[in-house]
Amino acid sequence: MSTSGFVVAIPARMASTRLPGKPLAPIAGEPMIVHVARRALAAGASDVVVATDDARIAAALAGSGVRAVMTRADHASGSDRLAECASACGWSDDTIVVNLQGDEPLAPASGIRAVAAALAESEAPMATLATPVRTVEELFDPNAVKVVVDAGGRALYFSRAPVPWPRDAFAGRRDVLPPAMPFLRHIGIYAYRAGFLRRFAALPRTPLEQVESLEQLRALEHGFSIAVREAPEPFPPGVDTPEDLARVERLLGSG
Numbered sequence: 001m002s003t004s005g006f007v008v009a010i011p012a013r014m015a016s017t018r019l020p021g022k023p024l025a026p027i028a029g030e031p032m033i034v035h036v037a038r039r040a041l042a043a044g045a046s047d048v049v050v051a052t053d054d055a056r057i058a059a060a061l062a063g064s065g066v067r068a069v070m071t072r073a074d075h076a077s078g079s080d081r082l083a084e085c086a087s088a089c090g091w092s093d094d095t096i097v098v099n100l101q102g103d104e105p106l107a108p109a110s111g112i113r114a115v116a117a118a119l120a121e122s123e124a125p126m127a128t129l130a131t132p133v134r135t136v137e138e139l140f141d142p143n144a145v146k147v148v149v150d151a152g153g154r155a156l157y158f159s160r161a162p163v164p165w166p167r168d169a170f171a172g173r174r175d176v177l178p179p180a181m182p183f184l185r186h187i188g189i190y191a192y193r194a195g196f197l198r199r200f201a202a203l204p205r206t207p208l209e210q211v212e213s214l215e216q217l218r219a220l221e222h223g224f225s226i227a228v229r230e231a232p233e234p235f236p237p238g239v240d241t242p243e244d245l246a247r248v249e250r251l252l253g254s255g
Contacts, residue, residue, distance in 0.1 A: 008047070019239065145185065
């Protein structure tokens with residue numbers, strides 16, 4: 001099914017505990033948010049919008065070919081911000097909206113297209129990507145979110161814990177990955193129909209969502225399915241710390 005007409009919406013706010021002012025952090029002479037917006041444009045989106053509550057972020061996008069939509073400052077999550085953005089932009093209920101995080105200046109265009117295609121090809125109202133877990137350290141890292149999928153490629157559960165738990169293998173040792181186990185790491189890029197995005201943002205927060213601090217569990221707990229597809233190429237880590245920023249600066253500054 002064609003994904004022509006998919007849009008990309010990028011939530012961006014200035015508040016960040018570990019890296020204040022993150023969207024405007026300079027990388028290779030330009031604000032990070034401009035690099036992220038270029039990734040979305042390179043993916044072939046029909047529209048790219050940055051949803052923000054800060055006029056400085058909007059000003060940084062001038063001349064970039066990407067528009068800013070000003071949203072309220074009190075949103076609890078990025079999807080809440082994007083729901084307001086979808087209404088402000090007048091997107092029809094069936095418009096495919098890709099939620100690209102504002103701290104992903106290395107997000108591959110192929111991945112942005114892939115998550116839009118995953119939604120277009122599925123009956124699920126929401127789609128996301130995953131990639132194989134490569135190391136046991138990654139499996140046990142609570143910052144690396146794991147996902148378990150069913151035979152039809154729909155998410156069964158997301159967790160910061162190691163899932164599934166190979167009982168017999170881990171009864172013996174836990175310092176190596178058991179062979180032939182389908183461990184998947186979740187990549188935090190989403191696609192939704194605009195109508196579902198608005199509905200999702202209006203749903204009450206749920207117990208598992210709150211205990212794991214994973215917003216996507218809200219959809220599962222309310223009975224909605226999430227299509228999961230493997231990313232076509234690796235997603236480099238996003239920017240959360242000054243060290244991450246330096247790493248991306250080296251990569252993009254030498255490009």
